[in-house]
Amino acid sequence: MDERFSIFPCPYINYSPYFSRNDIRSSKVPAYVHLLNPRRTWYNNRRIIILNAWIVLLLVTASNNGYDGTMMNGLQSLPQWKLSFNNPSGSMLGLLNAIQHIGSLGGYPFSPYLADGLGRRRTVFIGAVLMCMGTVVQTASQSVGMFIGARFLIGFGHSFAAAASPMLITEVSYPLYRGPLTSTYNALWQGGAIVAAWTTFGTFRIHNTWSWRIPSAFQGIPALVQVCLILFAPESPRWLIGKGRHEEALKTLAYYHADGDENDPLVQYEFNEIKNALEFDRTVAANVGWLSLIATPGNRRRLRIIVALAFFSQWSGNGLVSYYLNKVFDSIGITDPTIQLLINGILQIWNLTWALLGAALCDRAGRRPLFLVSTAGMAIFFTLQTVCSAQFAIHGSTAAAHAVIAFIFLFYASYDIAFSPLITSYAVEVLPFALRAKGFMVYNISLSLSLIFNQYVNPVALDAIQWKYYIVYCCWIVFEWVYLYLFVVETKNRTLEETAALFDGEEATQHIQGDTAALDNQRDDLSEEKEKD
Structure with missing residues (x-):
């Protein structure tokens, strides 16, 4: 056995720049921290830099989805787009927005079979090819039917890429950076939103159909880069x-996590833990087939949480601004398309800043505190937004209209610190490998269903009852906070396998970790004795 795995103090533990010895003995840090080489970091290790570059390629999948939502928001403020498609409104406008998510809904049932059968990379490739094809048709659209069909194809392809990308990110990341990197995936929805917002703002003054065809064409750039690489x-x-x-697998772990050293302590720890976890899923937990998603209390608990998070992420009032910002502005008297597009562009930069902050804090503050603070902030600021909207509608107060804009920004700051970065990363990390593709498909279907409902109901409800519709969301957000308080489990400072085992009890944790915990305790005891001597 390699001497670095003996019960004597690990050579790395006394030189860790990240954590103190007391931290290492507590639950404040990952169990594997004593195996980390402090000289191997994201900014000075060539292999980790290359690995993170590949992860950036996967992160742009979320940007494509963010681009779409904000692009459609911007196009609704363009007279040229309205003229091209006969001024869509009501249910037709809802269909134009929702059709991409309907396409995703059609693709999600196939995604786990591709991701588990062909692999994560090939599934992303297939999805990116389909998105490129859809973007070409969307850009060349000559009718509403052609535009709708193209958006369906984009959504269908996106379902494959969106199913496989976050799983590959979380399964290949260097363990110390897994949480922030996986959380950055959904945070970069805002990155695509920024590009879309400012692209539509820039093409607004083109007085022909290229004012909307150019933003449509740009939607395919991330997918094209993925196809190539x-x-x-x-x-x-x-x-x-x-x-x-x-x-x-061992060579991949060694190459990217330990400069090619297959005997590195961290690599061996990861490799053995993954094997133990897969064995536990097959032989003890019987995590095989679709029924296993609801077969055990732990799996039912997982499913209950990830489905709720999927719906909460779109039913918190954010759907009003994400897809129908122009209608919100119209309701408070801001009708100038230039002002609408300018505020939209600034809002997306604001969103990205707070989302990246949330991703950076996920391993420090923890998932559960971020969710609770986020939901409480949304409840407060959405209620204030509702009050100010009512004041403008009833009294025509200009100050109230300006306050609505301020509270929209504050509402999104609250939303972004948890729901933008964490919903996807939390969903993939609580699922064991055997169920990850299937469970993540359920999450994605739930997300698409919530989006489709929003995009059909929101424009109709806003036209019918205006600001009074906001009251529904005020009540719902309070319910969300109570639900999250009761059911969300803290998952920080654990490996992917240890996080998934949280839901299966002590037996799962012991089986997956094997003798690691005992060796760690002996190592700490000997270290204490040495310090006393």
């Missing part, structure tokens, strides 16, 4: 081990 990215070590390709 994704097959060169590393495959998930978890998927490789699940397929019996242990040697390839």
Whole structure:
């Protein structure tokens, strides 16, 4: 056995720049921290830099979805787009917005079979190819039907890329950076939103159909980059081990996590823990097939949380601004398209800033506190937005209209610190490998259903009852806070396998960690004795 795995103090533990010895003994830090080489970081290690570059390629999948939502928001303020498609409103406008998510809904049932059968990389590639094809048709659209069909195809392709990308990110990341990187995935929805907002603002003054065709064409750029590069990215070590390709998995872990050293303590720790977790899923938890999603109390608990998060992420009042900002502005007397597009562009930069802050804090503050603070802030600021909207509608107060804009920004700051970064990362990390693709498909379907409902109901309700519709969301957000307080489990400072085992009890944790915990305790005891001497 390698001497670095003996019960004597690990050579790395006394030199860690991240944590103190007391932190290492507590639950404040990851259990594997004593195995980290402090000289191997994201900014000075060439292999980790390359790995993170591949992860950036996967992160742009979320940007595509963010681009779409904000692009459609911007197009609704363009007279040229309205003229091209006969001034859509009501249910037709809802269909134009919702059709991409309907397309995603059609693709999600196939995504786990592709992700588990062909691998994460190839699934992303297939999705990116379909999105490129859809973007070409969308840009060339000559009718409403052609535009709707193109958006359906984009959504269908996005379902594959969106299913596989976050799983590959979380399964291949260097463990110390897994939480923030996976959380950055959904945070970069705002990155695409920024590009879309300012693209539509820039093309607003083009007095022909290119004012909306150019933003449509730009939507395909992230997918095109993925088509060219994704097959060169590393495959998930978890998927490789699940397929019996242990040697390839070990080489991948060693290459990116330890400069190619297959005997590195961290690599061996990860490799053995992954094997133990997969064995536990097959032999003890019986996590095979669709029924396993509801077969055990732990799996039912997982499903209950991820489905709720999917709906909460779109039913918190944010859907009003994400897809129908122009209608919100119209309701408070701001009708100038230039002003609408300018505020939209600034709002997306604001959103990205807060979302990235939330991603950075996920391992420091913890998932549960961020969710609770976020939801409480949304409840407060959305209620104030409702009051000010009512004041403008009843009394015509200009000050109230300006206050609505301020509270929209504050509402989104609250939303962004948890729901933008954490909903996707939390969903993939609480699911064990055997159920990850299937469970994540359920999450994505729930997300699409909530979006489709929003995009059909919101424009109709806003036309019918104006600001009074906001009261529904005020009540719902309070319910969200209570639900999250009761059911969300803290998952910080654990490996992917240990996080998933939280829901399966002590037996799962012991099986997955094997003898690691005992060795760690002995190592700490000997270290204490040495310090006393």
